Amino acid sequence: MVEREKYHIKQLSIFSENRPGRLMDIAGSMKQAKVNILGFTIAEGSGYGVVRMLVDKPEKAHEMLTKEGHVVKFTDVLAVKMEDKPGGLYDLTLMLRDAGINIEYAYGYRNSPAAVLIMRVEDLDRAIDAILDSGRELFDVSHFK
């Protein structure tokens, strides 16, 4: 029985108005809390955006952002290892399709010699099982400290 909890990575999701300075405020909060941002993306809506961040101290970051008046919540995501070479993403997404895993959103970055895909899926645990069964690697929370 695989222990799945450790693969649930706490991503911060922040509701942010689309106006100059807002991103700076968020980044400023992180700086003040001495939190390091490991992964980052913005999803745009109309007039607002959802800022998504992976950080080394999620609880501290959440506390600081809330204190500064931001609307923030945690979302659990998965961090899948990909090969850092052409075809890396294809191989992974082929496997996900075959396993029937639907991605809600994703963003990736390269961390040589690996590449990482951060994914939000509807059924986290089913995805964890499918990914591990296929012989792939998932990064656990310790990787993000």
Place this chain on the structure above:
Amino acid sequence: MTCWNPKMEMMPKHELDKLQLKHLKALVHRLYDYSPFYHERMEAAGVHPDHIWSLDDVIKLPFMVKRDLREIDPERLLMVSNRELVRYHASSGTTGRPTIVGYTQSDVNNWTESVARGITSAGIGPDDVIQVAYTYGLFTGGLGLHYGAERIGATVVPASTGNSERQLDLIKRLNVTVIAATPSYLMHLGELSEKVGMSIKKDTRLRVGILGAEPWSDGMRDRMYDWLGVKGINIYGTSELSGPLWCECSEQAGMHVWGDLTLAEIVDPDTGERLGPGEKGELVITMLQKEAVPIVRYRTGDITTLEVETCACGRTHPRLGRITGRVDDMLIIRGINVFPSQVEYVLMSNPELGNEFQIVVDRRGALDDILVRVELRPESFIDNVAKLEGLKDRIANRLRNTLMISAEVELVEPGTLPRFEGKAKRVIDKRKL
């Protein structure tokens, strides 16, 4: 110059006053006997029909306000049975519910007569083709102008609102000479005509606009004459009174209020005291011959003046000046009455939203825009843009259904909108009217 009803319209003042008094007395007796609601009002004010001896005695009668039409049970408000009713119309309420008004055949006839006199006085007749670009339906604009225009034998194009390119096409193809629309809509058609390579002034027969439902200025009147070749005639009315009722004659010096059908007063909005001719105050209307719903000293909330001197056109009925403002916080957006409390009603019924909101009104181009900014509750934030957009759309739909106009919605972060200690100032009106 043609008069629809010369005997009435040119009636010497003293005769008109006598006729008004006769109608007023009959009205007060009728209300006292047949309207449980107004009977109670009169009793509470200590007024009996026998106390009304002169036109000035009208000030003894208690006022009516919009709330009366909303809150009084139709059973007590309506003075006739359903069989006698031939129409219902609705008007913007101050909450989620519209105000309903009922009409008997006689009420509809008098309304039509009022419009017929008005548009005839503006120089319109059976040879005219009138495009009615006011909303047809529960609002009174479309049908009011329609019936009036048809009554005088003009040819009616019942275009209603929207589909502006088609409106221009109809104006050209059908040799439309008169358009009944909001002034901003006429200007919008003007802008559109240039985009499609058409000149209203040179390529159409459009000569007159019966323009109302929103305030507009003499400056705009001059502009539409110079630019579009259209003579702008002001028209006024509200659904509670009947609908569009009074418009300017060709002298363009105020809208004639037909004395046999209506008694108009101007009062100080704070004290309720009667003001004199030419003085600015709140328009108070008594509909002398309405059968279905009593409208006695109804406070319209509109600020204007009344002139009683005989007009240069020869008509002796008093003239209403341009509406220059409101007593309350009601907005007029594209000719539709919008109360900030309606917006509040819709927003507060959405649990995902916070308590603070802001309404921003602007006019870029010819037409009004309304933006509703509302705070999202932190607990309701979902990390899913599609769902947030869905929430926005749901709010926009509910607003459109309640306000009867489209409003843009903006979700903002909690704590960003201004908070107020005293009365909240939620409306930012950037229009320069």
